[in-house]
Every structure is written in C-alpha cells, then in structure tokens.
Amino acid sequence: MPRPNGYSINSAPSDDSEGDEPLIETDAVPPQCCSARFNLAVLMSLGFSVVYALRVNLSVAMVAMVNTTDPTPVDNRSIFHACPLLPGRENTSNTFQQPERTPQYLWDSETQGWLLGAFFFGYLITQIPGGYLAGHYGGRVFLGLGVLITAALTLLTPLAAQFGSYWLFALRALEGFGEGVTFPAMMAMWARWAPPLERSRLISLSGSGANFGAFLALPLTSYICQTLGWPAVFYIFGAAGCVWSLFWFILVSDDPQTHRRISKEERDYIINTIGSQGTGHGWSVPVLPMMLSVPLWAIIITQMCSNWAYYTLLTSLPTYMNDILHFDLQSNGFLSALPYLGGWLFTVLSGAIADSLIERNVFSITIVRKLFTLTGMLLPAVFLVAVGYSGCSHILTVTFLTLSTTTGGASGAGVFINQIDIAPRYAGFLLGITNTFGTMPGVVAPIATGYFTEDHTLEGWRKVFWVAAGINIGGALFFAIFGSGKIQPWADTEEQRAEAEKNTNRSNSECQQQHATVT
Structure with missing residues (x-):
C-alpha cells in the first residue's frame, strides 16, 4: 500500500522523514484492543509487576525484620537534626508489634544496605547471556523461567534470614540471577512482535508493570507485615509469581507465526511491518562494531545515570520515611508507593504520545527519544533537589517525591526503548548490555545511601538527593548530544x-x- 510520501505499510519509518501525513493508513492497521500483541503487553506488564514486587518487598519488610533501624545509639547531633516524632509516637520506639513468634534481627544500617543491594550482584551476571540467548531462540522461555525461578527462591527468604544475613545475601543474589534475563527477553520478544509504529506504546505498557508492581507491593507489604508477620510477605508474593508463570507458558508464543490464537490479519500486519528485522540474530553478533557504537554508549551511560536515582528511591525510600519522617509502617508503605503510581500512569501515557508523534511525522524517532529522555530525567532531578530542602514537611516531601517519580516515567518512551530503534534484531542482546551497566547503580546506590545517612540526619539525605539529581542531569545531556534513533549499519540484515x-x-x-x- 504505497503512500504519497514514500512510506508503505510494509516498511519501518525512516528517522529522517518529514511531512504531515500519517505513515500508514489507519484502516490498514488491525485494532489493538484485544489483539494478540496487546494481550502480550498486558501479560508482560503483569509479569513485571510481580517481578518488581519480588524485588522491592524486602525494602519495606526490612523495617519489620530488624529489631531497630540501627542498634547503635545515635549521638546528640543526629537527634538534634532529625525531624520530630509525629503526635502519638513520642513514647514509642522504632519497633512495632507483630504476630507472636515473628523473628526479628539486629542488623545495622550497613548490613541492611548490603542486603538491599545483594539482589543486583546476581542480576548483573545474567543480563548479557540472557539477552543473547533470547535473541537467538526467542524470549518466551527465558522470561517465564526468570520469573518462576525468582518467585520460587523468594519462598525461601524466611528460612535464609533465620540462618543469618550471609545466607539471605546469597539468596537475594540468586534471585537477581534468575530475574536478570527478564528484561532482555522482553525486548527480544518485542523485536518480533512490535510493529515499528507501535513500539513506544507496547514496550512502555510492558515495562510500566515495574512501577505498578512497586506501587502495589509497598503498601501490601506493610499491611501483611502488620497482620500476618513479615515471613508471609515472601510466601504470598512468591506464590503469585509461580501462578503468573503458569499462565505465561500456556498463553504466550515466541512470535506471531507460532501463536495459535492470533488472527491472520494481525499476523500478516506484524510480519510485514517488521520485515527481516523480526528474525533471530543467529549465533554471531557484531561485537566490535557494537563496542565502537556511539549511540549504544549513549544508551548505556544515560541508563546508568537514570537508574541511580530510580534505585536510590526504590530501595531506600521506606527507610527515609521511617528514619526521618517517622511514618508508621502502614503509612510508610502507602506513601512510599504513591510515587510509583504516577510513574506507571506517565509511562503508559508517554508511550502513546511518542508513537503518535512518530506516526504523524511531527518529529523524527531521534528527536522523540531525546525529547522524552530529557523530560524524564531533568524534571525528576529538579524535584529530587526540592525533596532535600523540604525539611520535615511531610506534605512537601511526599509531593516532590511523587512528582519526581511521575515525571521520570517519560523516559520509558525515550532511552529505555532506544535499543530497538538502533538495532531491532539485536535488541534483546543490547538491552542485556545496557541493563548490565544500568544495574550497577543498584549495587552502589544503596551502599552509598547507607554511607551518607549513617547518622540519620537531614543533611545526609540531602547529599543523597543532590548526588542522584546531578547524575541524572549529566546523563540527560549526554543522550541529548550523542543519542540516535537510526538503525545502525552493523544492525542491517x-x-x-x-x-x-x-x-x-x-x-x-x-x-x-x-x-x-x-x-
């Protein structure tokens, strides 16, 4: 179906295109509602909700697992700079009543930081191998097994904690090892499933499950800890992951050609629009050209910078709510979760807007990716700095934290899906590479936060927010200069x-x- 502007339904849009007409006829596109590709995005989103619930539940449960936030007495200077206790909590300690015989442990802030970062030690290892194998074989098995393994190991968390912090550290690292293949496998699947003009919305919807999972897990963890005890958290979320895996293996196929319930119209549309880029990349990959690719390094560095702030809040926000603002566990979980609701909504909305801008030739793919990356990194940086100067104002702190994470959702339609723009066939492998580097802040950020905040002062947390904001700004500017949305020559079939x-x-x-x- 040729178009006057040179595009056809059978080809991906060029990054250098100009004009005001849509790239494809609206009536040529099978509807997304209830389509196989949309159902896949929804199921993926639910899967990543489970994945992030399994990842962050320890952040809140940690408050219940330790006998005190820090067994080492704080000095007078720390007490002077800390926020006053909320009314009704003046004569209470940091501990709270749990069901009888619920174990608690004496872990100092440094130990807690290492336990919160342990997940990422394993997560780093399987990113690249997972992306490579998913790109060759398809992502269905790897994504499903990644969630299943992580969920099964989560069931063992109470037992590992009983044996000691070293055992828990090892278990969390193994959970990360299992989960490390999930995001690369997702991108490898979308390389075969996502039409070029729907990439932003489909991938953003899938990835938005991460924010939605954090939004659900944080308050639920608080509630479960108070009513059933913290061990129940890991039993419930672990079981949910196992159930999701069952549905995944029954309903999902690696590509449209092998899907049993897809319509012929939708199958032909997907295959024709993706073309040869929707095939596996084989055993050999152009490693050297990838290593020398400036657009790829732009993604790597930008994701590292963006993830520093994201992982800082993801792992340490409940501690901030407890140590500085003195919210009780139930309020802590709800208020820690609120920013991720905004992030989820903004991610989904940004994906739809990005695709619309590309389809209507308002901006090129490169401009769209840079625009959403800058929005999703500069605005959060501003709001993070504002958090540091909100003092003990609970309303301002929660407002700025919510705005920071909400606006950060825009980058979901920017740098975080840019791999599939520059090299669709190798998207899973590239996401493994970029996510490996992007996960390093998940290891370092909680440890750095523990170092800055060992005295539990507002000044220490202000340093945490300033560092995260500065790194965010640096990454945004780097991508604005060196990022690209063009398919790279080494990625051609x-x-x-x-x-x-x-x-x-x-x-x-x-x-x-x-x-x-x-x-």
Missing part, C-alpha cells in the same frame, strides 16, 4: 545489505546513463 547494494548499483547505473545522454 543480509537482505537489507543486498537491497541497499542493489539500490546503490541502480543509482550509479542511472547516473551513468544520464551522463551518457548529456554527452
């Missing part, structure tokens, strides 16, 4: 290279004929 060579030869032949006619 053999079919595309042959077609390009054929077009070049044809152009040269036409030029020679014109020259001969003139002479």
Whole structure:
C-alpha cells in the first residue's frame, strides 16, 4: 500500500522523514484492543509487576525484620537534626508489634544496605547471556523461567534470614540471577512482535508493570507485615509469581507465526511491518562494531545515570520515611508507593504520545527519544533537589517525591526503548548490555545511601538527593548530544545489505546513463 510520501505499510519509518501525513493508513492497521500483541503487553506488564514486587518487598519488610533501624545509639547531633516524632509516637520506639513468634534481627544500617543491594550482584551476571540467548531462540522461555525461578527462591527468604544475613545475601543474589534475563527477553520478544509504529506504546505498557508492581507491593507489604508477620510477605508474593508463570507458558508464543490464537490479519500486519528485522540474530553478533557504537554508549551511560536515582528511591525510600519522617509502617508503605503510581500512569501515557508523534511525522524517532529522555530525567532531578530542602514537611516531601517519580516515567518512551530503534534484531542482546551497566547503580546506590545517612540526619539525605539529581542531569545531556534513533549499519540484515547494494548499483547505473545522454 504505497503512500504519497514514500512510506508503505510494509516498511519501518525512516528517522529522517518529514511531512504531515500519517505513515500508514489507519484502516490498514488491525485494532489493538484485544489483539494478540496487546494481550502480550498486558501479560508482560503483569509479569513485571510481580517481578518488581519480588524485588522491592524486602525494602519495606526490612523495617519489620530488624529489631531497630540501627542498634547503635545515635549521638546528640543526629537527634538534634532529625525531624520530630509525629503526635502519638513520642513514647514509642522504632519497633512495632507483630504476630507472636515473628523473628526479628539486629542488623545495622550497613548490613541492611548490603542486603538491599545483594539482589543486583546476581542480576548483573545474567543480563548479557540472557539477552543473547533470547535473541537467538526467542524470549518466551527465558522470561517465564526468570520469573518462576525468582518467585520460587523468594519462598525461601524466611528460612535464609533465620540462618543469618550471609545466607539471605546469597539468596537475594540468586534471585537477581534468575530475574536478570527478564528484561532482555522482553525486548527480544518485542523485536518480533512490535510493529515499528507501535513500539513506544507496547514496550512502555510492558515495562510500566515495574512501577505498578512497586506501587502495589509497598503498601501490601506493610499491611501483611502488620497482620500476618513479615515471613508471609515472601510466601504470598512468591506464590503469585509461580501462578503468573503458569499462565505465561500456556498463553504466550515466541512470535506471531507460532501463536495459535492470533488472527491472520494481525499476523500478516506484524510480519510485514517488521520485515527481516523480526528474525533471530543467529549465533554471531557484531561485537566490535557494537563496542565502537556511539549511540549504544549513549544508551548505556544515560541508563546508568537514570537508574541511580530510580534505585536510590526504590530501595531506600521506606527507610527515609521511617528514619526521618517517622511514618508508621502502614503509612510508610502507602506513601512510599504513591510515587510509583504516577510513574506507571506517565509511562503508559508517554508511550502513546511518542508513537503518535512518530506516526504523524511531527518529529523524527531521534528527536522523540531525546525529547522524552530529557523530560524524564531533568524534571525528576529538579524535584529530587526540592525533596532535600523540604525539611520535615511531610506534605512537601511526599509531593516532590511523587512528582519526581511521575515525571521520570517519560523516559520509558525515550532511552529505555532506544535499543530497538538502533538495532531491532539485536535488541534483546543490547538491552542485556545496557541493563548490565544500568544495574550497577543498584549495587552502589544503596551502599552509598547507607554511607551518607549513617547518622540519620537531614543533611545526609540531602547529599543523597543532590548526588542522584546531578547524575541524572549529566546523563540527560549526554543522550541529548550523542543519542540516535537510526538503525545502525552493523544492525542491517543480509537482505537489507543486498537491497541497499542493489539500490546503490541502480543509482550509479542511472547516473551513468544520464551522463551518457548529456554527452
């Protein structure tokens, strides 16, 4: 179906396109509602909700697991700078009543920081291998097994804690090892499932499950801790992950061609729009060109910078709510979760807007990715700094934290899906690479936070927020300069290279004929 502006339904849009007409006819696109690709996005989103629930539940449960936030007495300077206790809590300690025989442990703030960061030690290891194998074989098995393994190990958390902090550290690292394949597998699947003009909304909807999972898990963890005791948290969330895995393996296929319930119209639409880029990349990958690719390094560095702030809040926000603002556990969980509700809504909305801008030729893919990255990193940085100067005002603190995480959702339609723009066939492998680097802040940020806040002062937390904001701004500017939305030459398939060579030869032949006619 050719278009006057040179596009067809069978080809991906060029990054350099201009014009006001939509890239494809609206009536040529099978509806998304209840389609196989939309159902896949919803199921993925639920899966990542479970994944992030399994990841963050320890952040809140930690408040219930320890006998006191820090067994080492604080000095007078710390007490002087801390916020006053809320009315009704003046004569209470940091501990609270749990069901009888619920164990608690004497872990200082440094031990807590290491336990919160333990997950990421394992998470780092399987990102690249998971992305490589998912890109070759397909992502269904890897994503499903990643969630299942993590959920099954979560069931063992109370037992590991009983054995000691070293055992719990090892278990959390193993959970990260299992979960490390999930995001690369997701991207590998969308390389085969997402039409180019729907990438932003489908991938953003899938990834938004991370924020939604954090939103649900934080208050639920608080409630479960107070009513059933903290061990029940890990039993309930672990069981939920196992149930989700069962549905995943029954309902999902690696690509449209092997899906049993997809319509022929939708199958043909997906296959034709993605073309040869929707195939597996084989065993060999262009490692050296990837290592020298400036747009890829722009993604790597920007994700590292963005994740520093994200993981700082994800792992340490409940501690801030408890140590500084003195919210009780139930309020702590709800208020810690509120920012992620905004982030979830903003991520989904940003994906839809980004696709609309690209489809209607308002901006090129490169401009759209940079625009949403800048929005999703600069605004959160401003609000993070504001948190540091909100003092003991609960309303201002919660407001600025919510705005920071909410506006950060815009980057979901920016740098976080940019791998599939520059190299669709290798998207899973590239996400494994970028997420490996992007996970490093998950290891370092909680430890750095523990170091800055060992005295439990507002000044220490202000340093935490300033560092996160500064890193965010640096990453945003780096991507604005070096980021790209164009498919890189090393990512072309053999079919595309042959077609390009054929077009070049044809152009040269036409030029020679014109020259001969003139002479």
